[in-house]
Every structure is written in structure tokens, then in C-alpha cells.
Amino acid sequence: MTDATQTLAAETLATPAASALETMPLGRALNAGLRKAMQDDPRVLLLGEDIATLGGVFRVTEGLKAEFGVKRVIDTPLAESGIVGASIGLAMRGFRPVAEIQFDGFIFPGFDQITSQLAKLTARHEGSQAFPVVIRVPYGGHIGAVEHHQESPEAYFAHTPGLRLVSPSTPHDAYWMIQEAIKSDDPIMFFEPKSRYWPKGPVDFASAGVPLHASRVVRVGTEVTVVGHGAMVSVLLQAAEIAAEEGISIEVVDLRSLSPVDYGPLLESVRKTGRLVVAQEAPQNVSVGSEIAATVTEKAFYSLEAPVLRVSGYDTPFPPAKLESVFLPDADRVLEAVDRALAY
Amino acid sequence: MSSDAMGHGVRPTAESDPGAAPVQLLDTAGVLQVSDATAEFLPVIEALSDDTLRSFHRDMVLTRRFDDEAGNLQRQGQLALWVPSHGQEAAQVGSARATRPQDHLFPSYREHAVGMVRGIDPVDVVRLLRGNTHGGWDPAERQNFHLYTLVIGSQTLHATGYAMGVAIDGDYATGDPERDTAVITYFGDGATSQGDVNEAFIFAASFQTPQVFFLQNNQWAISVPVATQSRTPLYLRGTGFGIPSTQIDGNDVLASYAVTLRDMDAARAGGGPRFIEAMTYRIGAHTTSDDPTKYRTDDELQSWVARDPIVRFELFLRSRGESDAFFASIEEEANDLAEDVRKRTLALEKPDNDSMFRHVYSERHPRIDEQREWLSNYESSFGETS
Numbered sequence: 001m002t003d004a005t006q007t008l009a010a011e012t013l014a015t016p017a018a019s020a021l022e023t024m025p026l027g028r029a030l031n032a033g034l035r036k037a038m039q040d041d042p043r044v045l046l047l048g049e050d051i052a053t054l055g056g057v058f059r060v061t062e063g064l065k066a067e068f069g070v071k072r073v074i075d076t077p078l079a080e081s082g083i084v085g086a087s088i089g090l091a092m093r094g095f096r097p098v099a100e101i102q103f104d105g106f107i108f109p110g111f112d113q114i115t116s117q118l119a120k121l122t123a124r125h126e127g128s129q130a131f132p133v134v135i136r137v138p139y140g141g142h143i144g145a146v147e148h149h150q151e152s153p154e155a156y157f158a159h160t161p162g163l164r165l166v167s168p169s170t171p172h173d174a175y176w177m178i179q180e181a182i183k184s185d186d187p188i189m190f191f192e193p194k195s196r197y198w199p200k201g202p203v204d205f206a207s208a209g210v211p212l213h214a215s216r217v218v219r220v221g222t223e224v225t226v227v228g229h230g231a232m233v234s235v236l237l238q239a240a241e242i243a244a245e246e247g248i249s250i251e252v253v254d255l256r257s258l259s260p261v262d263y264g265p266l267l268e269s270v271r272k273t274g275r276l277v278v279a280q281e282a283p284q285n286v287s288v289g290s291e292i293a294a295t296v297t298e299k300a301f302y303s304l305e306a307p308v309l310r311v312s313g314y315d316t317p318f319p320p321a322k323l324e325s326v327f328l329p330d331a332d333r334v335l336e337a338v339d340r341a342l343a344y
Numbered sequence: 345m346s347s348d349a350m351g352h353g354v355r356p357t358a359e360s361d362p363g364a365a366p367v368q369l370l371d372t373a374g375v376l377q378v379s380d381a382t383a384e385f386l387p388v389i390e391a392l393s394d395d396t397l398r399s400f401h402r403d404m405v406l407t408r409r410f411d412d413e414a415g416n417l418q419r420q421g422q423l424a425l426w427v428p429s430h431g432q433e434a435a436q437v438g439s440a441r442a443t444r445p446q447d448h449l450f451p452s453y454r455e456h457a458v459g460m461v462r463g464i465d466p467v468d469v470v471r472l473l474r475g476n477t478h479g480g481w482d483p484a485e486r487q488n489f490h491l492y493t494l495v496i497g498s499q500t501l502h503a504t505g506y507a508m509g510v511a512i513d514g515d516y517a518t519g520d521p522e523r524d525t526a527v528i529t530y531f532g533d534g535a536t537s538q539g540d541v542n543e544a545f546i547f548a549a550s551f552q553t554p555q556v557f558f559l560q561n562n563q564w565a566i567s568v569p570v571a572t573q574s575r576t577p578l579y580l581r582g583t584g585f586g587i588p589s590t591q592i593d594g595n596d597v598l599a600s601y602a603v604t605l606r607d608m609d610a611a612r613a614g615g616g617p618r619f620i621e622a623m624t625y626r627i628g629a630h631t632t633s634d635d636p637t638k639y640r641t642d643d644e645l646q647s648w649v650a651r652d653p654i655v656r657f658e659l660f661l662r663s664r665g666e667s668d669a670f671f672a673s674i675e676e677e678a679n680d681l682a683e684d685v686r687k688r689t690l691a692l693e694k695p696d697n698d699s700m701f702r703h704v705y706s707e708r709h710p711r712i713d714e715q716r717e718w719l720s721n722y723e724s725s726f727g728e729t730s
Contacts, residue, residue, distance in 0.1 A: 045512070071512045077550055082501055082543035089505020092490075093513070097505075113540070116495050117502070120478070123703045124491055128482035130706040161704050185706035260710050 020206030027197035029171035030060050032205075033178035034098065038068050041096060044182055047074040048083060048100030048136075057102055058138055058197055080110035087133045088118055096132045096182055104139035105148025105318075111156070118187045119162030130185040134178075139167075140231050140281050141313075141328045142195035144321040151318050152282035157189050158259040158291070165258040166212055167191035169233035171201040173256060176210035184212060191258070193230035213257035215265045221251035224338050225269040227292065228279040229255040232329070236279060239331040243338060250338065258288050266292075267300050274305035275341040279329050284312035306344035309337045366623055367603055368593035372651050374659025376598075385602035394664075400441060400597050401661060402674050404433035404654050407457040409678035410466045411628075413685055417470070418632045422689055424475045428628030429456045431595070434653030435560050435622035436530075437461060438600025442608055443528060444521070445487060448510075450503035450529040453492040454560075454626075458530065462489035466681070467688045476695055496531075497538035500557065503529035504544045507553035507617075516554040517614030524612040527555040528604070534565025536581060537573045545585040545619075552616035556607045557582065559619070560594060562626040567639040582619030594622025595653040598660075625651070697723065 024032070038044045045068075046052075046061055052075040055062030065073040076083050080101060087097040101107045107114070114135065121131050141150040157163050164186050168174040174192070181188040218233065219240050226236045233254045240250040251269050255261060270276045276296055278289040293308040311329045319327050369382055369389060378386065411429050418426040429436065436457035443449060443462075451458055456469060468480035472492060483490045493499035507527040510516055515525045535541050536559065548555055561578055563570050574581065582589030590607070592599045600622060607618035625648035629636050636645075658671065701716035 074508075077543070077546045079539075079543040079546060081540055082504075082547050085498065085501025085540060085543070086505035086508055086547055089502040089507070090509045091505075092502065093506050093509025095509055095512070109539075112495065113498065113501065117493075117498050122706055124479040125482070125703070126477065126479050126699075127703045127706075128479075128484065132706075164705075164709075186709075 021202055021204050023200050023202050024171055025198050025200050026168070026171045026174045026192070027058055027060050029175040029203050030178055030192065031062060031064070032203070033175040034061065035064060035067065036175075037098075037179045037182040038064065038072060040179075041182070043094060044096045044098065045072040045074065045090070046098045046100065047076050047087065047090075049076060049078050049102050051075060051100050056100060058194065060136075060138075060192070060197075061100070080106055080108075081113050084110040084113035084118060084133075084135065087135075088113065088121065088131065091131045091133050092129060096134075098134040098136060098182060100136045102138070103149045104137055104151040104153055107137060107153060114157065114163070114187075114189075115160045119160045122162060122186070131187050132182070132185050134181045134184075134188045134190050136178075136190045136192060138192045138194040138197075140193050140195060141318065141324050142231060144324065146321070147318070150321075150324060152280065152313065154189075154191060154258050155282055155287045158288050159286075163187050163189055163259065164213070165189045165191060166256060167193060167230040167258060168256065169193065169196065169230055169254050172203045172207070173210050173254075175203045175205070176207070177212060177256070180210065180212040188212075191230060195231045196234070199234075210256075213260055213262050215253055215255050215257065215262040217251060217265055217269060218254045219250070219252040221249040221273065223249045223273055224275040224277060224341055225251045225253060225266070225273045226277045226279060226334060226338065227253040227255060227266055227269075229258060229288075230281075232279050232281060235329065235331055236334060239334040239338070242331055243335060248338065248342070255292075261288075261292060261295070263295065263299065267296065270296055270300045271303040274303055275338075275344075276304070276308045277311060277334060277337045277341055278308060279311040279334050279337075281313050281328055283315045284310055285315050287312060306341040309341050311337045364591070366591040366593045367599045368596050369598040369602060370596045370656055370660050372656055374656045374661075374663060376660065385599070385606070388602045388605060389598050396441075397661060397664075398666070398670065400437055400601070401654070401657055401671075402677070403437040403441070403457060403461055404597065404657065405674050406678050406681055407433050407437070407460050408654065409682050410460070410685060411456060413682035414466075414470060414473070415628070415632065417686065417689055418473070423470065423473045423632075425473050426632045427454050427473065428626070428631075429454050431627035431648065431653070432560055432562060432624050433457050434597035434657065435558075435594035435600050435624045438597040438602075439528065439530075439558050439604040439620070439622075442601050442604035443526075444608075444612075446515075446522070446525045447608065448483075448488040448490065448503070448506055448525070448527045450490045450499040450506070450527065451492055452496070452499060452530050452532060452535065453494055454532070455492075455530050459486070459489050462487040464489055466685050467692075470685065470689050471692060474689065474692060476692060497535035497541040497544075500529045500531055500535070500541045500544035501547070503527045503555060504547045504553055507548065507555035508551050510554055511551065516612055525554065526608045526611040527553070528558055528608065529555065530558050530560065532565065533559065533561040533563065533570045533573055533578060534568065535559075536578050537565075542585075545582065545587060545617075548617040549586045552614075554611040554614070555617050556604065556611055557587070557617065557619040558604065559621045560624055561621055562624050564626060564630070564636070564640065566630045566634060567636075577621070579619060579621035582621075587617050587619045589619035589621065591621045591623060594624030595648075595651045595656065597653060597657050624653075627652075
């Protein structure tokens with residue numbers, strides 16, 4: 001199947017100098033972005049489980065230990081709270097730590113240090129100390145893995161004041177957004193859609209970059225807006241392609257930032273189409289999609305022709321891999337919601 | 345573990361020996377203990393000037409008077425809560441006086457004496473417990489005395505990360521006394537059951553960070569005795585992580601000073617982390633919300649009152665010829681401090697609404713901007729409020 005995300009991403013990029021445009025997987029783009037950030041700022045360092053010698057279980061940090069040494073690419077003991085807590089101390093020392101949590105479902109041993117400490121320390125210090133910590137989290141399904149390896153825990157962190165959450169959907173965005181995240185003086189949760197680590201797409205190394213918190217229309221349409229982030233964006237583009245064959249025009253918005261959400265382009269789109277479907281891999285109850293539905297309803301009520309509809313994972317634990325295709329929203333489930341929205 | 349690995353000539357037999365008695369340099373009568381067990385520390389004590397010894401007494405007395413006054417202010421409804429340090433002054437003052445200006449100190453929330461040694465304004469602690477702030481001071485302006493941390497044990501990981509940073513920067517083991525830096529973190533017996541503290545031990549041991557873990561074992565984690573936390577003496581936990589560990593009499597300011605000095609020097613010199621367990625007692629309640637008569641006996645309390653750290657050290661100073669006038673002058677200074685704290689506490693004003701939003705993020709954030717503006721407009725909609 002044609003990878004719609006990559007095709008469209010290529011089309012929407014400004015025409016770059018040929019030499020600055022390379023095609024690579026998202027995982028490699030992150031690797032390049034991390035390398036660039038480390039070259040640009042000697043205070044940037046990486047820490048996490050298996051990230052140095054092995055290069056990370058997804059090889060995102062491959063080669064960086066050889067280039068920057070063990071003081072800047074640190075294999076830690078196997079303890080997530082320790083990784084986050086030590087990152088906080090390193091930030092107090094003036095470093096810009098980039099911590100890797102190996103898998104989404106393993107972030108919870110570090111939850112207290114993230115939510116009770118990292119998220120609150122800027123406020124506790126009343127401006128005397130910034131906490132430029134990036135926590136990279138490979139997340140989401142579609143990889144057929146065992147329990148705790150396919151989850152989407154964004155909502156816990158989006159609910160927490162003091163954190164910023166972003167998630168790139170393309171190699172180009174990944175390359176630029178990881179650098180922006182590292183430059184930010186605030187704690188950033190950087191959610192990496194792990195099923196998108198491998199498909200290739202263009203990266204324009206000479207572009208003006210990608211802002212950290214900027215949603216973006218990735219496919220123009222007129223009748224229904226669909227919005228999502230991370231791996232869901234490619235599902236939404238597939239759905240839009242199928243709908244187009246049936247004569248339905250869908251506009252696709254890539255959130256890119258989950259906290260804060262950049263509502264400008266989204267509201268503009270909804271005011272044009274009058275209908276919104278929010279899609280996400282996470283369970284629905286008290287989710288980022290629920291927050292978006294409420295906010296869009298408040299801010300664009302008179303433009304809406306239908307209630308904002310959500311397409312989510314079910315409110316169950318992430319199921320065993322043989323059922324993941326049932327759990328994860330696919331193009332058909334998105335289109336079912338699009339049909340319901342159009343029926344109002 | 346070999347003495348080479350520990351480095352710097354520290355005798356392994358003085359540490360981590362399950363049979364060893366806690367290091368004590370002054371007995372409860374204030375008599376300096378001269379023995380093989382104390383021999384390594386006595387030259388350090390003998391080198392202390394009279395003024396330094398006087399400062400130990402002053403630090404302890406001022407902190408206790410401040411502590412009492414703050415407890416009174418809480419009882420009078422001026423503070424939401426108070427966390428008494430009464431009884432733990434020697435452990436805190438001795439260890440804090442063993443630090444150097446460039447060192448970093450990560451407290452829990454009862455380290456008022458440590459903070460005062462490092463120059464915090466006691467009213468800043470009052471502001472925290474009155475409900476005016478969650479922080480209170482800029483650590484960079486308070487000789488690297490970091491903010492209180494209320495979640496038990498969390499700060500030990502921050503200290504360890506900081507110490508990793510010191511090591512990465514190469515600011516240790518250079519031999520330059522102005523540059524070589526160590527980190528000390530304070531925590532209690534209850535905290536030793538927390539995962540974070542154990543992870544901090546593991547990271548510190550793995551990376552051989554320049555830091556000292558300073559445990560004040562005050563015997564009670566609110567109502568739960570230390571026996572419920574551990575079936576072994578807590579200092580042996582450090583040994584299990586490969587961290588040289590020493591148990592001391594925490595009510596002996598000289599033992600606290602001498603052992604912390606040795607261990608901070610070892611850490612600064614590249615000898616890796618150290619662990620000190622200071623045996624002490626919380627004479628007061630856990631906090632002003634607690635009632636210790638429900639869980640501990642008066643006999644136990646009185647046995648620790650008899651080991652009071654200030655009484656012991658005063659006896660020692662008097663045996664060296666310190667005059668009544670000196671002790672009277674410190675009492676007077678303490679009373680002045682208490683009066684000043686009271687006066688400035690009563691003058692504290694409620695923080696402005698906007699402060700709630702001001703530092704949630706370091707960079708602009710649209711949701712914060714939107715909500716602070718909304719609140720401002722909402723407040724304005726009522727017209728003049730005063």
C-alpha cells in the first residue's frame with residue numbers, strides 16, 4: 001500500500017535544495033536530530049536503558065555513544081524513577097538531559113518523579129531554575145508486542161500542569177521537533193509513534209524547521225475535519241483517500257502537540273467543514289481527544305453541524321497482540337464516525 | 345571492598361562493620377572520648393578553633409529557639425503546619441558545618457538547622473509552612489541549600505543526578521579545594537523504604553558519584569517504628585549497595601561533623617558515595633498535626649531527652665572553660681531571632697493571584713495565558729475589592 005503520510009508530507013514541504021533533502025525512517029531522523037542537538041549544545045546529554053552500547057532497543061541513539069562518549073550517552077541502571085530523578089538533578093546542574101523511557105508501559109515507575117517533581121519544580125522554584133528535561137517515550141500499538149509495549153499513556157501527562165507533550169508523525173517533523181524540544185526550557189514529554197519508526201519519508205535538513213507546538217493541516221478537504229497525532233495521522237490520511245473515492249472530502253489535521261494543543265488551525269478547519277472527528281489510539285475515557293472535543297464545542301459551537309465524535313481505543317487494557325487490530329482505530333472505524341457526523 | 349577502591353586512606357574496618365558501635369566523640373556528659381575507635385577523628389576535632397566550636401553551639405541553640413517559636417506560631421493559627429527539628433540539631437549542624445561553599449545540599453523537610461547554617465532566612469521556611477509558597481528561596485542565593493521536598497525520598501535522586509553532573513563536569517578529584525565538589529542529601533529512616541532512595545543508592549554506586557547520603561534515623565516514621573522499616577541496622581543497607589557506610593551518634597555534633605567531613609572529603613576526592621546513619625530522636629511530634637503520645641512511651645522519650653545534643657555540647661564547652669556570658673549572649677541572640685521571626689511572620693502578606701500562574705512554565709504557554717487573563721477579568725468584574 002502507498003504510504004499516504006509520506007507522500008503528502010513530501011508534497012506539502014517547501015521545495016528544498018536537492019542536497020538538503022534525504023529520505024529516511026523516522027527513527028533515523030530522530031537519531032540525526034539528537035546528533036545535531038548534541039553538536040550544537042555541549043550541555044545536551046542522553047540517558048536511559050540500553051541507549052549507549054546497544055543504541056536503544058529501537059536503535060534511535062545508535063552511534064551516538066561512539067561520537068559523543070559515555071559522559072554524554074549514558075546507560076543507566078534499570079530504574080525509570082531513577083532515570084527521571086537523575087535527569088532532574090542533571091538539569092539543576094545546568095545540563096539539558098534527554099531521557100529515554102524504553103516503552104510506553106514502563107513509564108509508570110517514573111510517574112511520581114515526572115508528575116510530582118519534574119512538572120512542579122519550575123513553579124516550586126518560582127522562576128529561579130528552569131527544568132529543560134526531555135523525556136522520550138516510544139508509544140502506541142501496531143507492532144504486535146506483549147503487554148505494556150503498545151500503550152498510549154498521553155492523557156496522564158497532558159492532565160499534569162507543568163509538562164508539555166508533543167508527538168511527531170513524520171521523519172521531517174521528528175528531526176526538527178526533537179531539536180526544538182531540547183531547546184525548550186520546559187519539561188517536554190516527547191511521544192514517538194513507534195510503529196512509524198521504520199517507514200521512510202523525506203527530511204529537509206535546510207528547512208526553516210518545525211515549531212514545537214503547531215498543529216497543521218496535512219490534507220485539505222471541505223466536508224469533515226479529522227484530527228489525530230502520531231501514528232493515527234497515517235490512518236486518517238488513508239481514511240481520507242478512501243473517502244475521496246466515495247466522493248467525500250475530508251480535511252486531515254495533524255495535532256503534533258498534545259499539550260498545549262494548537263487550536264488555531266483546528267478551529268479554522270472546523271469552522272470551514274462544520275464537522276469534527278477526533279481519533280486516537282488511547283482509551284477514550286478522560287482522554288486528550290475528549291478534551292479536544294469539549295474545547296472545540298465551546299469555541300466553535302455555532303459552526304458545528306454535528307457533535308464532535310471520538311474514535312478511540314476501547315476502555316479496556318490494551319489487548320493481547322492478536323486483538324490489537326480490533327482495538328486500534330483503523331480507517332474503517334474513522335470512516336464510520338465520518339458517516340455518522342455527516343448524517344446529522 | 346579493598347581500601348584502594350574506597351580510596352584516600354579511609355580504614356575499611358571503621359565502616360560497615362556490623363559489630364561496630366556508633367561513632368561517638370562526646371558522651372552524654374560532654375566528655376571527649378579518646379580511644380582507638382575515635383583516634384582517626386580526634387585530630388580533626390583538636391584542629392577546630394574556639395570560634396568554630398562556639399558556632400556549633402550557636403547554630404543549634406538558634407535553630408531550636410526558631411523551631412519552638414514556629415511551633416508556637418502554628419498553635420496560634422499563624423502557620424498551616426510546623427515540622428519540628430527539636431532533638432536533631434547535632435546531626436544537622438555537624439554535617440552542614442562539614443560542607444564547603446561549593447557543595448550542594450538536598451534536604452528533606454526537617455533540616456531547619458542545615459538551612460540556617462547555609463544562610464536561609466528562617467522566615468522563608470515559615471512562608472512554606474504558612475501556605476505562602478511551595479518553595480521559599482533560590483538555592484543559588486542560599487549557598488546551594490536546595491528546596492525542601494515533601495514526597496519522601498524524592499530528593500535523593502535529584503542529589504544523585506546533580507552529583508552525576510558534578511562528575512561529568514570533572515569538578516571533583518582535581519585536588520583543588522575551591523573546585524572539588526560533593527553533594528549531600530538528607531533523608532529519614534522512613535525514606536529508606538522508598539524505591540527512590542534505593543534507586544539513588546544504585547545510581548550513586550554505579551556511577552561512583554561524589555556524594556554523601558545522610559540519614560537521620562529519628563526512630564519513628566510518624567507512628568511506625570524503625571523496626572518496621574528494616575530488620576537490619578539501616579547503615580548496613582548502604583553496605584549492601586557497595587557504599588561504605590558508618591553509623592554515628594547523631595546527638596553528638598562533633599561525631600556528625602568529623603564523620604561527614606571525612607566522607608565529604610572522600611567523595612570530593614573521587615572516592616565515590618558514602619552513607620552515614622545518624623542515630624537521633626525526634627523529641628517533638630512528626631508535625632503539629634501528630635500526637636506522638638499515641639504510639640511511643642514517655643520512658644523512651646525521657647531516655648532521649650537525657651541525650652540532648654545541646655546539653656551535651658554545652659557541658660563540653662564549659663569543660664573547656666567557656667563562660668556563662670557566652671551562653672547568655674547566645675540565649676539573647678536566640679530570643680531576638682524568635683522575636684524577629686514572629687514579627688516578620690505576622691507581617692507576611694497573602695501572595696497575589698497571578699503568582700499561581702507565573703512560573704508554571706519557563707516559557708509562554710497559551711493555556712496559562714488564557715486562564716490568568718480570565719481570572720484577572722473575573723476579579724475585575726466585581727469592581728473595587730478593597
